[in-house]
Amino acid sequence: MSDCQIRGLVQEGVIVSDVSWGPRQIQPSSMDLRLGPTAYRLRSSFLPLSTPVSDILQDLSLYSIDLRTSSYLERGAVYLVPLMESLNLPAHLSAKANPKSSTGRLDVFTRVITETGDRFDDISPGYTGRLYLEVFSRSFSLRVSQGLALCQVRFFEKRDFLSEEVLLDRHRRSPLFVSDGGAVGINPFDRITDGSLYLGVKLTGMPIIGFRARHDAGILSLVPGDQQKATDFWEPVPPPTRGEMVLEPEKFYLFASSAKIRVPIDLAAEMLPFDAAAGEIRTHYAGFFDPGFGISGDGARGVLEVRPHDVPFRIVDGQPVFKLRYEKMDREPDLPYGAAIGSSYTHQGLNLSRYFINDFFGEAPR
Known part of the structure; x- marks a missing residue:
C-alpha cells in the first residue's frame, strides 16, 4: 500500500x-x-x-x-x-x-x-x-x-512479486540496475535470475570503498538534532590492491553495490537474506527500497551492511552478495522516494547513516 x-x-x-x-x-x-x-x-x-x-x-x-x-x-x-x-x-x-x-x-x-x-x-x-x-x-x-x-x-492486501520473465522485460524497457559499464554492465555477476536481481559489491574505483565500525567508539546519539563526526565511529577501508580483501569475522562493514539500483514508482523492492551456500555473511539489516529509489538519472547504489560469521571471509570486486525481489504497488505513491520529500539517501553512493557528519574527505565517494 x-x-x-x-x-x-x-x-x-x-x-x-x-x-x-x-x-x-x-x-x-x-x-x-x-x-x-x-x-x-x-x-x-x-x-x-x-x-x-x-x-x-x-x-x-x-x-x-x-x-x-x-x-x-x-x-x-x-x-x-x-x-x-x-x-x-x-x-x-x-x-x-x-x-x-x-x-x-x-x-x-x-x-x-x-x-x-x-x-x-x-x-x-x-x-x-x-x-x-x-x-x-x-x-x-x-x-x-x-x-x-x-x-x-x-x-x-496481497503481495504480487514480479516473475523472472517480467523482470527481464522491465529491465530491457527501462533498466532496473545500471553497472559502471552502462545498462548492459561489465560485471558478469550482476544478473536477473530465479525471480530476483543479484548484485555484487564494489571494491574498486573509489578512494574509500567501505567503512568498518570502530570498537573503541563512544556513545552514539540518535536524538534528533545531534550529529557526531564519522571518524570517531568508523574506520575507512581503502581499495584493495588486487580487487580482493578478507573480512574479519564478527566485524561490521559498510560497502556499496557494484551497480546502481532503480525502482520504478509502480514497484517496491526488498533485499532478501542471501543464500548461506554463497558465503557465511549477513548482507543486510534494513533491505527495503521505496518506489522511486534511484529512478531519476542512472540510479543509486545500495549500501550493504555486512557482517561475516565465524571465520574470515574473502570477497572480490563484483562478487554477488545480495539479491532484490521486486513487487507491485497497489497504487503509485503521491510522493515517491526522492528529494521532494527530504529522502536521506537520494542518489546515494557509499553513504553513512544520517546521524554523522562525514569528515572523511568531506563527502562520501559516490
Missing part, C-alpha cells in the same frame, strides 16, 4: 496512536514506528507465542528506562520498547516491519513483536493490539529518546 492508502488507514482507525502524528511519519510505501516513553532491559530475546508480552516482561525484564530523559542503551544488551502506534487490522490486511535504513547502517538490530506472536516483524491479517520493538545494538552504545523512529511498517 502507498502513502495515500496509509493515510486512509490512519483516518479509519486501523493505525492508532495517543500521540499526534509526525510530519514525515508516512513514507512513500511505509509508516515510521516511534519509541514510546519506556524501554525494558531484558535477560534475553523472546517470541511471545501464546503468552501476552506483559506477562513475559515480568519474568525477563531486569529494569526499566525512562526514554523521556534521552537515556542510554548499552551495546550488546537486549531491550524491548512498547511503540507509540498500535493496530486494528481488518481480516484482509497484513503488515511487515523492518529497520529503517539509518538504523541498519549503525549495526542496530530491531525486530517488531506482537502480542502472542510467533514470528518477528510479520503482523498477521486481522491483528489488533500493541506493537513492541526489540532493540539490540552490536557496535555502539546508543543515546535514544521517546518518539525516535528506528523501524517502519508496510501494509499489504
Whole structure:
C-alpha cells in the first residue's frame, strides 16, 4: 500500500496512536514506528507465542528506562520498547516491519513483536493490539529518546512479486540496475535470475570503498538534532590492491553495490537474506527500497551492511552478495522516494547513516 492508502488507514482507525502524528511519519510505501516513553532491559530475546508480552516482561525484564530523559542503551544488551502506534487490522490486511535504513547502517538490530506472536516483524491479517520493538545494538552504545523512529511498517492486501520473465522485460524497457559499464554492465555477476536481481559489491574505483565500525567508539546519539563526526565511529577501508580483501569475522562493514539500483514508482523492492551456500555473511539489516529509489538519472547504489560469521571471509570486486525481489504497488505513491520529500539517501553512493557528519574527505565517494 502507498502513502495515500496509509493515510486512509490512519483516518479509519486501523493505525492508532495517543500521540499526534509526525510530519514525515508516512513514507512513500511505509509508516515510521516511534519509541514510546519506556524501554525494558531484558535477560534475553523472546517470541511471545501464546503468552501476552506483559506477562513475559515480568519474568525477563531486569529494569526499566525512562526514554523521556534521552537515556542510554548499552551495546550488546537486549531491550524491548512498547511503540507509540498500535493496530486494528481488518481480516484482509497484513503488515511487515523492518529497520529503517539509518538504523541498519549503525549495526542496530530491531525486530517488531506482537502480542502472542510467533514470528518477528510479520503482523498477521486481522491483528489488533500493541506493537513492541526489540532493540539490540552490536557496535555502539546508543543515546535514544521517546518518539525516535528506528523501524517502519508496510501494509499489504496481497503481495504480487514480479516473475523472472517480467523482470527481464522491465529491465530491457527501462533498466532496473545500471553497472559502471552502462545498462548492459561489465560485471558478469550482476544478473536477473530465479525471480530476483543479484548484485555484487564494489571494491574498486573509489578512494574509500567501505567503512568498518570502530570498537573503541563512544556513545552514539540518535536524538534528533545531534550529529557526531564519522571518524570517531568508523574506520575507512581503502581499495584493495588486487580487487580482493578478507573480512574479519564478527566485524561490521559498510560497502556499496557494484551497480546502481532503480525502482520504478509502480514497484517496491526488498533485499532478501542471501543464500548461506554463497558465503557465511549477513548482507543486510534494513533491505527495503521505496518506489522511486534511484529512478531519476542512472540510479543509486545500495549500501550493504555486512557482517561475516565465524571465520574470515574473502570477497572480490563484483562478487554477488545480495539479491532484490521486486513487487507491485497497489497504487503509485503521491510522493515517491526522492528529494521532494527530504529522502536521506537520494542518489546515494557509499553513504553513512544520517546521524554523522562525514569528515572523511568531506563527502562520501559516490
